[in-house]
Amino acid sequence: MSTSLQRRQFLQTGTAIIALPALESLGFRRFAAAAEQPRPKRLVFLGFGWGVTNDSWYPDTNKPGRDYPLPPGLRPLERHKADFTIVQGLWHRHTANGHYGSTFWLTGANEFGQPGQAFSNTVSVDQVAASHVGAATRFDSLCLDCGEAAGGSGHGPGLSLSWDARGKPLGGPRNPVEAFHKLFARDTTPLEEQQVRLAERKSVLDDALENARELGRRLGKADREKLREYFDGIRDLEAKLARDAKWLGVDRPQPSIAEPKSGLAGVEEIRLMYELLALALETDSTRVITYRQPVSTLVTSLGIKVEAHTMSHYHGHAGEKQEASERRDLAQSELLAGLLDRLKATKEPDGSTLFDHTTVAYGSNIRTGHSLDNCPTLVAGRGAGLRMGEQLVVPKGTPLCNAWLTILKGAGIDVASFGDSTGTLDALVAS
Numbered sequence: 458m459s460t461s462l463q464r465r466q467f468l469q470t471g472t473a474i475i476a477l478p479a480l481e482s483l484g485f486r487r488f489a490a491a492a493e494q495p496r497p498k499r500l501v502f503l504g505f506g507w508g509v510t511n512d513s514w515y516p517d518t519n520k521p522g523r524d525y526p527l528p529p530g531l532r533p534l535e536r537h538k539a540d541f542t543i544v545q546g547l548w549h550r551h552t553a554n555g556h557y558g559s560t561f562w563l564t565g566a567n568e569f570g571q572p573g574q575a576f577s578n579t580v581s582v583d584q585v586a587a588s589h590v591g592a593a594t595r596f597d598s599l600c601l602d603c604g605e606a607a608g609g610s611g612h613g614p615g616l617s618l619s620w621d622a623r624g625k626p627l628g629g630p631r632n633p634v635e636a637f638h639k640l641f642a643r644d645t646t647p648l649e650e651q652q653v654r655l656a657e658r659k660s661v662l663d664d665a666l667e668n669a670r671e672l673g674r675r676l677g678k679a680d681r682e683k684l685r686e687y688f689d690g691i692r693d694l695e696a697k698l699a700r701d702a703k704w705l706g707v708d709r710p711q712p713s714i715a716e717p718k719s720g721l722a723g724v725e726e727i728r729l730m731y732e733l734l735a736l737a738l739e740t741d742s743t744r745v746i747t748y749r750q751p752v753s754t755l756v757t758s759l760g761i762k763v764e765a766h767t768m769s770h771y772h773g774h775a776g777e778k779q780e781a782s783e784r785r786d787l788a789q790s791e792l793l794a795g796l797l798d799r800l801k802a803t804k805e806p807d808g809s810t811l812f813d814h815t816t817v818a819y820g821s822n823i824r825t826g827h828s829l830d831n832c833p834t835l836v837a838g839r840g841a842g843l844r845m846g847e848q849l850v851v852p853k854g855t856p857l858c859n860a861w862l863t864i865l866k867g868a869g870i871d872v873a874s875f876g877d878s879t880g881t882l883d884a885l886v887a888s
Contacts, residue, residue: 496805497593498840498868499738499815500586504559504618505750505789506611507769508823509833510782516543516848525848530786531835537797539846540812541837544885546851547860548830550877555827558613559749562822562832564620565858565876576614578624582861582875587745588622589870595704596743599639601730603751604631611752611765611823618747621693629747633717633729640733640742641712648706655702710740723758724788726751731796738811739803750789756781759788770826782825793819797837816840816864832857836885841867844887851882860885 509515514530525543527535534541551567561568563581571577583598591597600619605612612618617626630636644651713736717729727750737743753765761768763781771778796817803811819835834857836843841864858876863885865872 494807496807496809496814497590497741497744499744499811500583500746500840500864500868501734501738501815501817501838502563502583502618502747503750503793503817503819504562504612504747505821506558506613506752506823507765508821508825508828510771510779510786511825511828512779513783514786514833515545515831518545518848518850521848521850523847530783531790533787533790533794534797537794537837540797540801540839541835542843542845542847542849542885544834544836544849544851544860544882545831546853546855547832547834547857548854549822549832549857550854552822552829554613555823555829556613557822558611559618559822560613562820562857563618563747563861564624565856565861565878566620566624578620578626579876580622580624581618581620581747582858582865583619583745583747584621584627585872585875586865586868586870590744590868594741594743595700595707595709596639596737597700598627598745598747599636599734599737599743600627600629601636601734601746601748602629602631603726603749603754605751605753611769612749616749618749632719633721633726633733634719636730636733637712637716640737640740641709643709651705655698655705658698710742712736722754723751724755724792725758727755727792728795731792732799735796735799735803735811738800738815752785755788756785759784761785769823772826793835800838812838814840816843816868818860818864830854834860836860836864842887843867843885849882849884851884855879855882 510530513528516525516528516531520526527538531543549561549565551565551570552561554568557568561578563583564579566577566579568576568578570579583600587598598619600617602617603612617628619627619629621627630639646654714732721729730748730750734746734748737746756763756765756768761781761784763778768778768781768785771782797812800812800815800817801810805811805814816836816838819837820833822832823829824831824833830853837845839845843863856877856879858878859880859882862872862875862878863881865875866881867886
């Protein structure tokens with residue numbers, strides 16, 4: 458009897474599972490090891506511009522705990538109520554410009570932190586996570602963008618949620634087509650040619666670095682500072698080449714969906730980006746993702762005639778503007794509910810779900826209009842050992858970076874602090 462036939466009979470016959478030992482020759486040691494391997498932690502940060510509708514998105518702060526009534530703006534998430542927590546009272550004390558939107562959402566940085574500079578930022582929480590867990594995957598992190606112009610995004614001038622260790626913005630796919638190609642496009646060039654091409658790129662980089670070092674010996678202090686930034690860029694390229702070399706000849710995973718159509722916008726664009734986000738985690742292409750979501754195109758796709766920025770200033774104009782704002786909240790909540798459905802439906806090799814090992818942070822740097830206090834904050838998933846199914850009301854002025862630090866530590870990333878954090882949110886940690 459063939460080994461493959463023996464294995465099929467063993468696996469398919471209920472009585473045989475009891476009667477026969479787990480024979481190594483049939484591969485059972487390998488199967489058991491795969492099942493027992495701890496599943497990796499994943500972190501997802503979903504940011505949107507222009508905040509939420511103050512009166513209908515936030516739960517009543519007088520009813521903290523598990524029995525709080527879900528407000529209208531979050532009702533589409535009702536089926537997931539036991540699996541997310543709302544945190545009220547968080548803010549970024551350094552953020553004073555309502556037009557900067559999500560620029561500082563994941564950093565908590567002081568815009569004027571660098572003397573003599575008109576603008577500065579610091580590293581974002583996703584990149585701190587990526588520096589600890591990114592080496593195991595093809596992409597240390599995946600920064601998804603919405604491609605909306607600065608003036609129409611509500612996200613601020615930085616045009617990114619993700620910022621590197623030097624406080625420089627990180628780009629990424631701007632639509633589902635670009636995201637699909639980044640995750641699944643295969644290089645059909647023969648491996649030998651890929652190796653030659655990579656070696657040529659490294660050679661050019663080495664020459665540029667040597668020439669820059671020689672030039673630096675003849676420059677003044679101010680120019681040497683500019684050259685230092687150039688060296689930083691070279692080091693980034695070197696790191697990328699090293700990563701490319703590591704994955705040379707390793708095929709990207711086979712996509713389970715067809716290549717998206719170009720030109721998608723608004724609701725359908727976000728829905729498809731969420732699907733690609735889930736696929737990136739499912740295929741272990743990355744374990745850290747940010748998505749800077751569109752708002753203007755979302756509003757347009759809903760048939761709302763009120764301009765997105767004008768809509769956010771609904772105070773004193775209850776009626777068309779507030780109704781538009783509430784419709785936007787509902788659409789965003791429905792899309793988020795669909796993503797959580799997707800994560801819960803995806804099985805891991807050990808029988809758990811993708812949701813069991815993922816933490817999703819969802820929110821904005823802005824509350825409503827240009828108000829920067831009480832940043833809307835929703836945390837879902839079981840990947841960081843956080844308390845789910847509750848409303849937490851923390852003292853006003855508690856740093857949002859405390860939440861980011863709590864998530865990092867819960868995901869097993871050992872850092873002492875983050876941004877302007879003053880500690881972790883102990884009430885957010887499951888007992």
